[in-house]
Amino acid sequence: MLAVILSRLARMVVVMVGISVITFLIFFATPGADPAARIAGRNAAPETVTAVRHDFGLDRPIWVQYGVMMRKMFVTGDLTSFVNRGQKIVPTLTAAAPVTLSLVAGAAVLWMALGAATGIIAAAFKDRLPDKILMGVSMMAVAMPVFWVGEMVNLVTQSRLHDTWAFSWVPPLGYVPLSESPARWFLALVFPWITLSFLYIGLYGRMLRTGIIETYQEDYIRTARAKGLTARRVLLKHATRAAIIPVVIMFGMDFGVLVGGAAVLTEVVFGLNGVGRLTYQALKVLDLPMIMAAVLYASFFVVLANAVVDLLCILIDPRLRRK
């Protein structure tokens, strides 16, 4: 058991190093452009470019450059933006993290609960009306771009119906820290949560439904029914429990990806200053160190989430515990 955990963590570290190399190569070793000029930003003064070149060791061999970059990012943490003069990148990212975390965590609770409910209900009513309705809505949810859903939500809640009783409570776009006011934090995030989770409710509902229906073909479900368990118990304890494992794996990956910045679209639409929006703004001004730091932060989070999920799976699925 301990060997399994250690081996998984070791693999995680290897993957992280690999990712940092790939990211570094994308930004620093793509042909056709001078990385110093790119880091310095658009229309930078020649002196700035020279300073950048020296600061990042760009006149030295490529592995030294990699070392310098990694030191700036993880050891000294003094990576600075040249576009937004002197802005320290690591603290900026750290400050943005709670926003993203609030958004994703809340949405995750919503989509796991409703996704599971959707999948179980649809499977229980397979090919009947509730199933058809739920799967139709899920199909739509999966087909709509998140930011578009967000825009439509904003259109209704911020503009068209904002002055009616239904949505007059909706605060203007933006984030309120939890420490400042839990109630306003909650209100500000209600629609971002719903928007972000909508897609995943559809995805997870469909996935769980398929999983449960496939599980019903298994011999052990026949055993459970033959021994006289009620239909509800067979569905919840036997079929759902087995079918939920791939959903949990998926959840870990999606959670990691979203916290790592894939929530960018939702953040942009709702004006939440999370990691994603930070990246988006850096993109607009081509603030290269910022983008690179964000990408690395994001992928590390994904790798970490994957490792946690793998270990979690060993806990919930005894079959994986062998060797």
Add this chain to the structure above:
Amino acid sequence: MTERPTFPLPDAASPGAPSPILSIHDLRVAFRGARGAWNEVVHGLSLTVAAGETVALVGESGSGKSVTSLALMRLLAPATSRITGEVTLDGAAVLSLSEAEMVARVRGRSAAMIFQEPMTSLHPIYTVGEQLIEALCCHRPMPRAEARRAAVALMERVRIPDAARRLDDYPHAFSGGMRQRVMIAMALASRPKLLIADEPTTALDVTVQGEILSLLKELQEDYGMAMLFITHDMGVVAEMADRTVVMLRGDVVEDGPTAQVFHAPRAPYTRALLASVPALGSMRGEPVPLRFPAIDPATGAATPGQPLARQPDLGAPLLEVRDLVTRFDVRGGLLRRKVARVHAVEHVSFAIHPAETLALVGESGCGKSTTGRSIIRLAGGISTGSVRLDATELFTLPPGRLRLQRREIQMIPQDPLASLNPRMTIGEALVEPFLEHRMGPATEARAKAARLMDQVGLNPAMLERFPHEFSGGQRQRLCIARALMLDPRVIIADESVSALDVSVKAQVVNLLLDIQERTGIAFLFISHDIAVVERISHRIAVMYQGEIVEIGPRAAVMETPQHPYTRRLIEAVAVPDPARRHLRRTQPPSELMNPIRPLDFVPPERRYREAGPGHFVRED
């Protein structure tokens, strides 16, 4: 186990206590097909099972026997199945009960069920204990501690060693036989009046099968259960049943006391079925392999099979295997290092002569299939030793030469459907090896394919079809034809007839004997089915845990077995003759040891003593 409640067993010859536990009248089961049409698979089945009685429902695949058992418990999907007729189970009209009443009164309560596949019939992510406790509590709520005690008692009752500790193990930690014991324990949880056993021993090894059958017999007496025993195995029927019901394509063709069904069958189909079943010991006094009787399906009349006319050529051996060792590394841990080794085949040596059949028998995991694959170097893992075909040493050939040499040794697989590429027509599949070995032009290949189709009893026009359009027996004929395309001198038949229905099995065995008689091909016949092996082999080698424990002429091994394992194997076979019931002893469960060994394991030196001419036995 000293006190045993005596329960009056009904006399095998006079079935029927006054009120039957189960009575079925005119049961019809239909499934909705792909296009919404109903397809009836059970046509008006009627039978009764008296209290404490064992009724066997026998038939080949597609006879509707398993569907019947699921219909009784209403376990078929209601959306795609239709069940009509009358089923009375312990006073309840099963077909008119609601789903909730089924749960409350019937399933697991008055009737319990065990299934064919113990490996997949237990929920993989709950411990055995949880599943047992669930079965106990769902009918009689009780405190957790009490349920646990009851679960341990049940596991002890089905003779699972070390029950208290094993209660918290997951199913994957149990062997197939042990899992089937757990299934039985679960079925006993509510002391049902009827146990429906759907092919409960089919997936098990022969020695384990014997143990499970004895256990079921014993429990039936203790609990006074009636049993509906569904099987295709006439040996098991003879061993277990008071009464036998024979089904053919959804119809009952014969129903009577077991002794009568076996000794004076009325229906032609029953006669045909019984004539096709190889009975262990029936070859006593026969000098050479014997074909199965040819059967007229209309009357069931059997014409005795012809003995094999061609004698093995006992000069120089055709295939000589010396000191064959095949091991697989088990990797694990942090750096995927080797942590252990599977000793699948250990120092196996034998020779086969032209026109001779050597059978390799043993139970699952004994290494017999790996031996077969190692000979043609398809086993993977690390193989050492020597395999000589005539003068050619196969183990030192470079890959290109080996590929060409494979023409001489062909394989007939266990699962013919899986062995045929689903995206190639049969014609393409047959012609391909011929052309690959540049044996002649395409026209000649096609002509040969058509000729071989004819020889294996199939219409050459079927060459245009795809594998999924054939039945199981036909597919095995196709695989035989494909092997014959290359004019091999040795054929390795790896459980080639094991999955086939009894009557089809007899035909395919006869086909193999015909081929041997005509071409003088040598067979390495790998099988767990000793009764078939007895029928067709010249010599027999018995394998146990990767080693040959006994090898010799068929008559010597079968009639005077020397090694204890050989004796146990032969004794465990259920013989299709109710007069020869013998599985009454309560044996302690035997667990096959797995052949995984630490890296530094050195296999013991083995010596063999000669028990008779050409009959060698491992000295233990």
Add this chain to the structure above:
Amino acid sequence: MTTDRPETGSMPPADAAGGARPPPAGPWRRALQGLASSRTAVLSGLGLVLIVLATVLAPVYAKHVAQTDPFRSGLSAKILIDGKRSPVMERSTEGLGLGVTPIGPTWGPKYFLGADNQGRDVAARLLYGGQNSLIIAGAATLLCLVCAAVIGIVAGYAGGRVDTVLSNLIDMIWAFPVYLLAISLSIVMLGKTFEIGPIHISSSSLVVPIIIIGLVYVPYVARPVRGRVIAITNSDFVLAARGLGIRPSRILWRHILPNVATTLIVFAPMLMALNIVTESSLSFLSVGVQAPNASWGTILQDGQALLYSRPVVSMAPGIAIMVTVMLLNLFGDVLRDILDPKSVRGR
């Protein structure tokens, strides 16, 4: 137990004509018959054909119906409404009346869906944009499938070290959030021209988003392809082919690849759907399709500024995306049920 798929169609059986046996149905032909007999597949396929047709006819619509060039800004254009000439960019009635608002939907031939904030005909741009969205998504799907097939097949078939290296690479790329990977790639690719031998790729070319979108999903397909290749390589029929002495190259081409193809085909519609959404998202973040080209994503981006005043500019492309993606997913579900009932799950 029957494992028959629930059938949606009600076509008569194919072998109804005459009592003779139908011609031997190969797996591919059976798959086609399955599609043809599924009402869902036929209807969604038809819908997709209509969408493609509509976008192909975009120039005809622009020239003969809308009579406008949807790529030139029409800030000073005028249009006849109810016999009255009114400007396309109306002076805003809100606030101080300083800003201008593009005309809303006229529901007539010209400016059917109104104009965007450069005075261009939204309906015409929607059709042109659809063309680009579909081209990008389609080409990216193809690119992704080819790359994933090569990687998956090489890794799965070669095994050993090659597999270890490729699998780890796949895992690493998998760990990048798709949008951030796309943003990173677009930063290094956009804003320059590439000269690869004789090929000249300008930064505004559609090739850039095609490459970006095509590459980011490669791991998602390569992983299952590899698994499938391994499963087939270890299957009984490949073992049988080796036992028959068939050459390894022929085993790969005739036995393994045709059976892997189903996995790739099953992925195609799902991937196409995913790519359409990805294209719109990237264009929305302004790292996808670049001006002057239009796509559903860029129209959405244009519409963002007009969300509260002229929501139709945002709604129209959103609905177009939703409908297309739904049709693709419906079609893909049927295809998966027919070709590969168990091996591809979830997304």
